Structure formats: structure tokens, C-alpha cells
Amino acid sequence: MQVMETETTYQGSPATREEVAAGWRTVLPACVAVVPLGLALGVLVVQSGLDWWWAPVFGAVVFAGSMEFLLVGLVAAAAPLAQIAVSTLLVNFRHVFYAISFPMHRIQGRGWRAYSTFALTDEAYALTATPEAAGWSRTRIVGIQAFFHLAWVLCVAAGAGLGSLIPPQVVGLDFAVTALFVVLGIEAYKVRRSVPVSALALGCALVAALVSRDNMLLIAMGMFCAALVCSYVLAVRRSSRG
Amino acid sequence: MADHWYVLSAVLVSAAVTWTLRAAPFAMLAPLRHSALLAYIGDRMPVGVMVILAAYTLRETDPVVLTSVGPAALALAITIGLHLWRGSMTLSIFAGTAAYVLVVSVIAA
Structure with a gap:
């Protein structure tokens, strides 16, 4: 709720304030959904022996949920920096696909673009992967990203502060991330009602999980994109023939 | 543990790779913005x-x-x-x- 306070002190035009408020309404469910995960990351940082303030630093600077969890483990094991670089490359490789539909054309100005690419998380991509988002203002899009960034850092810091207060008997909070992606998937399906595309993605995910669970994301995303390219080529051929 | 310089380096390396993955495709995508293939893929x-x-x-x-x-x-x-x-x-x-x-x-x- 601290986020709301910064909003009331914002000295913009009414139109700008309305855009910020619209961004806030769009991003709120995602902020709520990552609360358990942020708390869990904060707890993990403290439990792995790092000073508590590293938790918000991880959250603010790396700002890539699943990679941050992995990074805590790598740092605790004193992994070489090269291994950290390669792990990041594999875990976060999916982000190269997000450029295809993210409405970057709405974001003018070097600094804004720099921040917007920096904060292009799974959630930021998912929330702007709708046709309406292609017409949203820079204020609204960057607002969504900044609110999510702030919410994430606050949750991670709170988790580190709570430390071991969450009883170890309470497990499974990370399901919130699954639920978030499922719900966002349903919303995306409402836009593009394609059973074959959904089934293809699920198939890619299952095959990738069987091939290598550790590299599942990269393999599934690569297969899915390759399959889409193939189906595009076939569609073009069919239409040129018919 | 916690050699702060090591942890800081780890955070910066991870952040740099992540940011590159997020930003670099836009530079390559700009000329392809109107590509029919990308529109097809982006839609799905x-x-x-x-x-x-x-x-x-x-x-x-x-x-x-x-x-x-x-x-x-x-x-x-x-x-x-x-x-x-x-x-x-x-x-x-x-x-x-x-x-x-x-x-x-x-x-x-």
C-alpha cells in the first residue's frame, strides 16, 4: 500500500495521473500474486547466510524471479562468475522472444526505453501481451513495470525481515506463481482462442521436461517458436498454391 | 561466508546478462517490425x-x-x-x- 501513497504525491497532469492509476489497476493482481514468492525469496536469502539487505538488492538489480532463486543457491555455493553468467543465459533466454510483441514502439526516450527493457519481466510481458496494450501510453506501460518492480523489492525485503518467522511447516507458497501464469494463460486464450496453439505449447513443455528438466524452459520455448515458424511457412505455401 | 565483492559481482553479472537478453532483440527487431512472420508468431x-x-x-x-x-x-x-x-x-x-x-x-x- 506504500505504492498508493507515492501516487497521491505525484505532481502530474490529471491525464498522466489517470494513466498511472490505470497502470496500477492492471498490475495489482500480478503484485498480489508475487507476494508469497517475494517473501519466500527473502526468507531464502537470510537462510542461506547472506546479510538480509542482499535480498532487496537481488530483487532490484537482477529483477528476474526464477533466476534470483537460482542465484541465491549459486552464490551460497560460491559458484564461479562464468557459471553464473551461463546459468542466467539459459534460465532467462526466453526473454529474447518477448521483444516480438512488447509495445516498445509506445515508449519514446532513451532513458525510458533503457528502464523498460531492464524491467521486461515475464509478468510485464504477460500484462502487455494484449491487443489494447499496443495503444497504451508510455506512462501506463512504464508505470506497470515500475509498480511491479517496487512491489517485488518490498516483498523480498519484507521476506528477509520476516526471516524465519514463517513456520517451516507452511509449504507450497510458490504455487502462486503457477496460478498467476495459468490465469494469464486463460486471459491470453480469450484473445487468441486457439486450441492447437495451446496444445502445441503444452506438448513442447512436456517433451522438454522429459528431455531435460533443468533446461526445460529454453528447450520448450525454442521448440514452440520453431513449430510456429514451420506452421507459418506451411500456411504461406498453402495460400500461394490455393 | 559473504565476501561482499563476490556477491556484488555475481548480482551484476546476472543482471547484465538478463538485461542484454531483454534489450538486444529490440535492436534486431526494429527493421522487422512489419514482418508478416513476426506478426504471425507474436499473435500466437x-x-x-x-x-x-x-x-x-x-x-x-x-x-x-x-x-x-x-x-x-x-x-x-x-x-x-x-x-x-x-x-x-x-x-x-x-x-x-x-x-x-x-x-x-x-x-x-
Whole structure:
């Protein structure tokens, strides 16, 4: 709720304030959904022996949920920096696909673009992967990203502060991330009602999980994109023939 | 442990790779913005990516162990059912997660 306070002190035009408020309404469910995960990351940082303030630093600077969890483990094991670089490359490789539909054309100005690419998380991509988002203002899009960034850092810091207060008997909070992606998937399906595309993605995910669970994301995303390219080529051929 | 310079380097390396992955494609995509292929892929990607990410978060679920797949299936049914019924993201996520935490914690206890 601290986020709301910064909003009331914002000295913009009414139109700008309305855009910020619209961004806030769009991003709120995602902020709520990552609360358990942020708390869990904060707890993990403290439990792995790092000073508590590293938790918000991880959250603010790396700002890539699943990679941050992995990074805590790598740092605790004193992994070489090269291994950290390669792990990041594999875990976060999916982000190269997000450029295809993210409405970057709405974001003018070097600094804004720099921040917007920096904060292009799974959630930021998912929330702007709708046709309406292609017409949203820079204020609204960057607002969504900044609110999510702030919410994430606050949750991670709170988790580190709570430390071991969450009883170890309470497990499974990370399901919130699954639920978030499922719900966002349903919303995306409402836009593009394609059973074959959904089934293809699920198939890619299952095959990738069987091939290598550790590299599942990269393999599934690569297969899915390759399959889409193939189906595009076939569609073009069919239409040129018919 | 905690050699601060090492941890800081690790954070900066990870952040630099992540930022590069997020920013570099835009430089290469700019001339291709009006490509029919990218429009075709971009149109179909969101739903597929969400399915893959959701499946990825469930990768430690063992499909042949009832105590592993059971809670996940129940929580997924609650999340999806509630979302189709009420259409509220916050409600669907909260209820599904609460059900999962409850069942898994009881099983683990």
C-alpha cells in the first residue's frame, strides 16, 4: 500500500495521473500474486547466510524471479562468475522472444526505453501481451513495470525481515506463481482462442521436461517458436498454391 | 561466508546478462517490425508462453505420485474453475494458492 501513497504525491497532469492509476489497476493482481514468492525469496536469502539487505538488492538489480532463486543457491555455493553468467543465459533466454510483441514502439526516450527493457519481466510481458496494450501510453506501460518492480523489492525485503518467522511447516507458497501464469494463460486464450496453439505449447513443455528438466524452459520455448515458424511457412505455401 | 565483492559481482553479472537478453532483440527487431512472420508468431505467442511457463513451474511435480500430483491438480482445478466463473485474477490466484498450501502442508506434516 506504500505504492498508493507515492501516487497521491505525484505532481502530474490529471491525464498522466489517470494513466498511472490505470497502470496500477492492471498490475495489482500480478503484485498480489508475487507476494508469497517475494517473501519466500527473502526468507531464502537470510537462510542461506547472506546479510538480509542482499535480498532487496537481488530483487532490484537482477529483477528476474526464477533466476534470483537460482542465484541465491549459486552464490551460497560460491559458484564461479562464468557459471553464473551461463546459468542466467539459459534460465532467462526466453526473454529474447518477448521483444516480438512488447509495445516498445509506445515508449519514446532513451532513458525510458533503457528502464523498460531492464524491467521486461515475464509478468510485464504477460500484462502487455494484449491487443489494447499496443495503444497504451508510455506512462501506463512504464508505470506497470515500475509498480511491479517496487512491489517485488518490498516483498523480498519484507521476506528477509520476516526471516524465519514463517513456520517451516507452511509449504507450497510458490504455487502462486503457477496460478498467476495459468490465469494469464486463460486471459491470453480469450484473445487468441486457439486450441492447437495451446496444445502445441503444452506438448513442447512436456517433451522438454522429459528431455531435460533443468533446461526445460529454453528447450520448450525454442521448440514452440520453431513449430510456429514451420506452421507459418506451411500456411504461406498453402495460400500461394490455393 | 559473504565476501561482499563476490556477491556484488555475481548480482551484476546476472543482471547484465538478463538485461542484454531483454534489450538486444529490440535492436534486431526494429527493421522487422512489419514482418508478416513476426506478426504471425507474436499473435500466437502469449497463450503458448503462459502454458509453457505454467508447466515449467510444475516441473518438480511427479505425475505418478498421488501426494505430488493430487494437490497440484486440485489447486489448478480451483484456480481455473474460479477464474472461468468469476474472472477475478486476484481471487483465482489467492484461492488456488491457499488450497495448495493447505493440502501440501497437511500432507507434509
